[in-house]
Amino acid sequence: MSKPTDLVQGTLDLLILRVIALEPMHGWAVAQRIRQMSNDELRVGQGSLYPALHRLEQQGWIEAEWGESENNRRAKFYSLTRAGRKALEKESAQWERLSAAISLVVRRA
Amino acid sequence: MRWATKLRLRLRSLLQGGRVEAELDEELRFHLDRLTEEHVAAGQAPADARRAALREMGGLDQRKEECRDARGLALFDELRQDVSYALRGLRKSPGFATVAMLSLALGIGANTTIFTFVNAVLLRPLPYPGSDRLVVLRERPPGAEGTVSVHPLNFLEWRARARSFEALALVQAPPLNVIGADGAEQIARVQATSELFRVFGVGPARGRVFTPEETRPGSHDVVILGYGFWQRWFGGDPAVVGRRLAVREGALTIIGVAPPGLRIGLMEPDAYTPLPIDPAKPASIGSRSFQCYGRLKPGVSLDAARAEMAVVASALARQYPMDEGYGVFVSGLHEYLVREGRPALRLLMAVVATVLVIACVNLAGLLTARGIRRRGELAVRASLGASRGRLVRQLIIESLVLSSLGGAAGLVLAYWGTLALVTLTAGALNVGSIEPIRLESTCLVFTLVISTVTALVFGLLPAWQASRVEPQMALGERTRGGTADRQQHRMRSALVVTEVAMAVVLLVGAGLLLRTFSRLVRVDLGFQPAETITMGLFLGARPPEARVSLVDQILERVEALPGVKAASTIQFLPLTGMNCGTGFWLEGQPRGDASHASTTECSLVSRGYFAAMGIPILEGRTFDRRDRMGGPRVVIVNQSFARRYFPGGRALGRRILVAWSDEVLAEIVGVAGDVRHNGLTSEPAPTVFLLHAQTPGYITTLVVRTAGDASARAAAVRQAIHDVDPTQAVSAAKTMEQYVGDLLTRPRMYAALVAFFALIAVILAAVGIYGLIAYVVTQRTHEIGIRLALGASRRDVFRATFGQGARLTFIGLVLGVVAAWGLRGVVATFLFGVTPGDPLTYVFAAAVFAAVALAAAAIPAHRASRVDPTTALRYE
Numbered sequence: 005m006s007k008p009t010d011l012v013q014g015t016l017d018l019l020i021l022r023v024i025a026l027e028p029m030h031g032w033a034v035a036q037r038i039r040q041m042s043n044d045e046l047r048v049g050q051g052s053l054y055p056a057l058h059r060l061e062q063q064g065w066i067e068a069e070w071g072e073s074e075n076n077r078r079a080k081f082y083s084l085t086r087a088g089r090k091a092l093e094k095e096s097a098q099w100e101r102l103s104a105a106i107s108l109v110v111r112r113a
Numbered sequence: 114m115r116w117a118t119k120l121r122l123r124l125r126s127l128l129q130g131g132r133v134e135a136e137l138d139e140e141l142r143f144h145l146d147r148l149t150e151e152h153v154a155a156g157q158a159p160a161d162a163r164r165a166a167l168r169e170m171g172g173l174d175q176r177k178e179e180c181r182d183a184r185g186l187a188l189f190d191e192l193r194q195d196v197s198y199a200l201r202g203l204r205k206s207p208g209f210a211t212v213a214m215l216s217l218a219l220g221i222g223a224n225t226t227i228f229t230f231v232n233a234v235l236l237r238p239l240p241y242p243g244s245d246r247l248v249v250l251r252e253r254p255p256g257a258e259g260t261v262s263v264h265p266l267n268f269l270e271w272r273a274r275a276r277s278f279e280a281l282a283l284v285q286a287p288p289l290n291v292i293g294a295d296g297a298e299q300i301a302r303v304q305a306t307s308e309l310f311r312v313f314g315v316g317p318a319r320g321r322v323f324t325p326e327e328t329r330p331g332s333h334d335v336v337i338l339g340y341g342f343w344q345r346w347f348g349g350d351p352a353v354v355g356r357r358l359a360v361r362e363g364a365l366t367i368i369g370v371a372p373p374g375l376r377i378g379l380m381e382p383d384a385y386t387p388l389p390i391d392p393a394k395p396a397s398i399g400s401r402s403f404q405c406y407g408r409l410k411p412g413v414s415l416d417a418a419r420a421e422m423a424v425v426a427s428a429l430a431r432q433y434p435m436d437e438g439y440g441v442f443v444s445g446l447h448e449y450l451v452r453e454g455r456p457a458l459r460l461l462m463a464v465v466a467t468v469l470v471i472a473c474v475n476l477a478g479l480l481t482a483r484g485i486r487r488r489g490e491l492a493v494r495a496s497l498g499a500s501r502g503r504l505v506r507q508l509i510i511e512s513l514v515l516s517s518l519g520g521a522a523g524l525v526l527a528y529w530g531t532l533a534l535v536t537l538t539a540g541a542l543n544v545g546s547i548e549p550i551r552l553e554s555t556c557l558v559f560t561l562v563i564s565t566v567t568a569l570v571f572g573l574l575p576a577w578q579a580s581r582v583e584p585q586m587a588l589g590e591r592t593r594g595g596t597a598d599r600q601q602h603r604m605r606s607a608l609v610v611t612e613v614a615m616a617v618v619l620l621v622g623a624g625l626l627l628r629t630f631s632r633l634v635r636v637d638l639g640f641q642p643a644e645t646i647t648m649g650l651f652l653g654a655r656p657p658e659a660r661v662s663l664v665d666q667i668l669e670r671v672e673a674l675p676g677v678k679a680a681s682t683i684q685f686l687p688l689t690g691m692n693c694g695t696g697f698w699l700e701g702q703p704r705g706d707a708s709h710a711s712t713t714e715c716s717l718v719s720r721g722y723f724a725a726m727g728i729p730i731l732e733g734r735t736f737d738r739r740d741r742m743g744g745p746r747v748v749i750v751n752q753s754f755a756r757r758y759f760p761g762g763r764a765l766g767r768r769i770l771v772a773w774s775d776e777v778l779a780e781i782v783g784v785a786g787d788v789r790h791n792g793l794t795s796e797p798a799p800t801v802f803l804l805h806a807q808t809p810g811y812i813t814t815l816v817v818r819t820a821g822d823a824s825a826r827a828a829a830v831r832q833a834i835h836d837v838d839p840t841q842a843v844s845a846a847k848t849m850e851q852y853v854g855d856l857l858t859r860p861r862m863y864a865a866l867v868a869f870f871a872l873i874a875v876i877l878a879a880v881g882i883y884g885l886i887a888y889v890v891t892q893r894t895h896e897i898g899i900r901l902a903l904g905a906s907r908r909d910v911f912r913a914t915f916g917q918g919a920r921l922t923f924i925g926l927v928l929g930v931v932a933a934w935g936l937r938g939v940v941a942t943f944l945f946g947v948t949p950g951d952p953l954t955y956v957f958a959a960a961v962f963a964a965v966a967l968a969a970a971a972i973p974a975h976r977a978s979r980v981d982p983t984t985a986l987r988y989e
């Protein structure tokens with residue numbers, strides 16, 4: 005069901021899913037959390053975040069609900085669906101395998 | 114359930130587009146504001162912070178576009194755009210739009226109308242459960258084409274031996290005389306064996322059906338009412354079961370009411386009575402004059418049943434001499450009922466399909482021209498990034514929009530068309546169920562399918578060609594006379610030639626059918642249908658002497674009425690599709706042996722018949738009062754009989770033995786002229802006329818020849834019959850001219866319809882020619898201007914342009930005539946008195962079309978000759 009995506013896009017999806025799995029949050033918070041959790045290494049491009057969120061919503065892995073943000077403004081909160089949780093597990097496992105394999109090759113060389 | 118969520122989201126984006134957009138905007142603005150806040154917190158001025166934030170986000174609109182793309186609804190949005198663009202485009206060219214929609218409306222409307230009939234007559238199954246298992250059985254006589262009715266003996270044998278059927282029923286339909294408050298009335302009645310209702314798979318609306326006991330000999334005065342009759346005669350009384358129905362012979366007990374909509378064959382009976390068959394003497398109720406209906410067992414195919422019945426038939430042929438050479442005919446009931454209408458409907462469908470194709474060809478030409486005009490606009494779109502596929506899709510959407518609008522208009526036309534056609538045909542097409550012929554959902558689906566198919570057919574090629582644009586065309590340079598243009602022109606010419614050919618084929622067909630109709634109207638029937646009135650008299654179960662004297666008294670009374678020239682009776686009127694046959698032996702042939710009898714048609718008439726019907730007596734005399742029961746037997750034969758069995762010699766005075774007439778030698782006292790008894794086009798068959806006074810029948814029809822208007826005398830005749838016997842019922846009066854008119858309904862309908870559609874086709878083809886030549890003139894205005902300026906005369910210009918049109922017309926005519934000749938077998942079954950290759954019709958059709966087409970070509974040619982050279986040269 006998922007279209008063939010290149011590595012970068014797939015990785016972004018994984019990051020978003022991982023972050024949203026902790027608690028429902030809006031787009032801005034997702035970007036902040038990713039930055040924070042990666043020790044400021046990963047900054048999500050402002051242009052790629054929302055298309056990715058909408059695509060994940062379209063695929064049924066996250067669902068959206070309007071709520072009140074920390075500064076009392078209306079914001080769209082995303083949370084993980086059950087299908088999303090399963091996808092997250094699968095993607096995580098895949099990522100682990102992939103990164104381990106790459107590390108092996110890189111270190112060996 | 115992911116797909117449910119996904120569907121919900123897509124629907125939401127579709128239906129609540131505005132709200133979704135607003136939400137997207139709000140979401141991105143929220144993000145923008147937080148980003149700005151961050152910059153401000155980092156120390157920037159608010160205005161700078163905002164600008165920096167915007168720059169980082171890269172522009173809200175682009176992000177919105179990406180989000181929209183991510184939602185995967187781009188296709189839908191594009192389609193919506195295309196549709197509204199197409200509608201705008203149509204509004205801007207009202208001329209094109211009107212012509213296109215009108216052609217489509219005519220074509221699609223015609224097809225839907227005819228399809229409504231096809232659906233009602235051919236496609237809609239009979240309204241009984243498991244109706245595909247209903248069959249009709251008939252007997253196939255040796256050597257002859259066609260089938261005859263069933264003998265009760267054979268029915269009993271089939272019922273006993275055949276394994277393929279769940280139930281078999283034997284049926285006959287003599288009328289019934291009922292006595293009501295207003296006197297006697299003749300109603301339609303069906304006599305049937307007890308399995309009838311099981312065969313049709315229906316139960317009674319009230320009460321019960323016949324038991325097998327009731328179809329054994331004995332007195333069973335029971336009746337089941339038809340639903341309509343129950344409403345009419347008893348007012349729908351819910352307690353009707355147990356009441357009595359007064360008939361001439363006494364009264365019958367009502368045991369039930371049939372369900373509504375039950376039709377035996379094509380008739381809805383008013384009453385059902387049991388048909389008692391004595392297993393020991395089945396021939397006592399009659400010979401080959403019954404109908405047999407059956408229901409196949411589940412899982413048994415029609416072919417399997419046919420195979421089994423063939424075996425049964427040969428076994429019976431060996432056992433009974435009367436069955437020698439006879440076979441069994443088994444057919445699905447629905448197919449049997451519509452067998453007459455089917456070829457005609459097929460022909461009509463082919464005709465309207467041709468009209469639609471011509472309309473589509475016209476449209477293809479129009480669209481091609483339009484595509485060339487819009488080259489600039491399409492080139493702009495191409496240069497802005499539209500792919501070829503996108504352009505083609507846009508043009509196809511335009512075709513679909515056009516054909517949907519045309520289809521909707523066509524539906525409206527079809528609605529009126531169906532009403533008009535139903536009134537025109539008025540029962541000439543047999544429909545198995547009582548439901549009226551009208552537009553149903555199947556027809557709507559049909560219209561939808563046809564609209565879509567036509568859009569694709571006439572839209573695809575022009576779309577493909579028009580989308581072949583190069584961006585530099587957008588620079589406004591007029592590409593004139595390139596190879597692509599010539600190719601398109603050649604294609605358009607080919608299309609015009611094809612539609613001319615098709616229109617000519619239809620025109621030839623229409624001409625042939627019109628000539629057939631005029632022949633049928635003038636056919637010599639052998640009798641005089643004018644000024645005769647007829648009424649059905651069912652004499653019922655009276656003893657023979659009573660039947661003879663009743664008819665005598667009635668004839669005496671009626672002959673004495675003022676304005677009556679002659680009166681008589683006959684068992685089955687000509688042109689009602691019924692007749693009897695009997696076996697006979699010539700004098701000297703070994704008699705009594707059924708296997709050696711010759712068969713002939715016979716008619717049971719009273720005295721005065723030939724005068725009443727206007728049939729000439731060629732030799733000898735007619736029946737008169739001297740011929741009585743107990744006197745010497747007399748018969749009259751027709752000319753065909755005399756020629757066949759007494760060739761070269763005199764038939765008068767010879768004697769024959771007729772099986773039906775108690776097998777007594779009868780003398781031929783007269784030879785009558787031949788009559789077309791079985792139809793307007795039927796060949797007269799050898800016939801023996803038996804005298805009612807000597808061989809009384811049960812069913813008769815009174816025939817009265819009047820001076821002046823026949824229907825005016827009907828009341829007086831009815832009164833005369835009432836005076837003789839108040840309990841004798843009489844059926845509705847009908848003149849012989851009305852019978853003839855009934856038989857003319859179908860040929861008239863075919864001729865009128867095909868002529869109508871042929872006319873539309875001719876107009877459409879002429880419009881096609883006009884369109885092509887006019888277009889050429891517009892494209893070549895510049896060139897014509899040059900020619901005129903260089904000294905060509907206006908006549909030369911006219912001739913050159915007209916010549917193009919004439920050339921196309923001529924090629925199309927030749928192709929059309931050849932095609933019509935090739936297809937002549939198709940229409941042969943509908944013709945009478947004219948061969949399918951009749952040269953006069955072809956010549957006439959070609960001449961008519963040529964006149965119309967050349968006129969259509971002359972108009973733009975004339976316009977070309979009036980081109981003002983200065984104006985033409987001024988504009989590039």
